[in-house]
Amino acid sequence: MSASSVIPTVELDDVSVAFSSGFGAGKREVRAMSGVSFSVAPGETLGLVGESGSGKTTTGTVVLGLQHPDSGAVRFQGAPLARSLRSRAGRMQAVLQHPRWALDPRSTVLSSVLEPVLVHERRTPATEERALAMLESVGLPASFAARRPHQLSGGQLQRVSVARALVTHPAFIVFDEAVSALDVSVQAQILNLIQDLQAEHGFAALFISHDLAAVRYISHHVAVMRAGEIVEHAPTEVFYDLPSHPYSRQLFQELSS
Ligand SMILES: Nc1ncnc2c1ncn2[C@@H]1O[C@H](COP(=O)(O)OP(=O)(O)OP(=O)(O)O)[C@@H](O)[C@H]1O
């Protein structure tokens, strides 16, 4: 099969999103996304970089169908995104920056990992077994299953978030600053883990980060956002060898200083 005949896992076609902020005379419109187009193929990671407020998180929420675009189209596996959240549940997932906020402090690790499974299935010894196997594959022993979030380190919690995102074998995962809050050594472990699991499960990913080194390590392609627009989109080797847009070069200087 030629590369061009592969159906992208996700595809954005000329997507724009505006938010209004303020009241009365101070009311103004923020264009969070302007004419954004890209696609991510199965097994591939697109790194999305850009300064704070450039529209990265908005892009992530649009791809996940949590934010509807004002114009443009979003496709998942070749079809328009289904309106119902439930029908998408488990097929797309997200790992966010702060696992302590994403995980219910009262739930055990096992229950947190099981939660996405229970949207479509009942809790049974078989589903519990699947969650335990997932915990093991993110490097957490079965003895962690009964623990609660406050008993875990930041890195361990992020492993739980990754297990939770992967347990339903999604086709697509958004990582929004997923390693940013972690120590550098733990970051490397989580990045390796994401790579290994991607090789095993073949999910497509959008990896949003301020960290150009992490993006380089994990992404196959890189897109640069500025004020809601994608100003550069290139294969990772090409981008890091010679970023072509002046803004990308500026970003390199800012983010690596
Ligand atoms: N729900 C909202 N209501 C109003 N404005 C919003 C909303 N969400 C985002 N914005 C605005 O849209 C723009 C893009 O925000 P977004 O969160 O996507 O940026 P970002 O690139 O993820 O930034 P950061 O790196 O700080 O996470 C910003 O100007 C932001 O203030």
Ligand SMILES: [Mg+2]
């Ligand atoms: Mg953001």
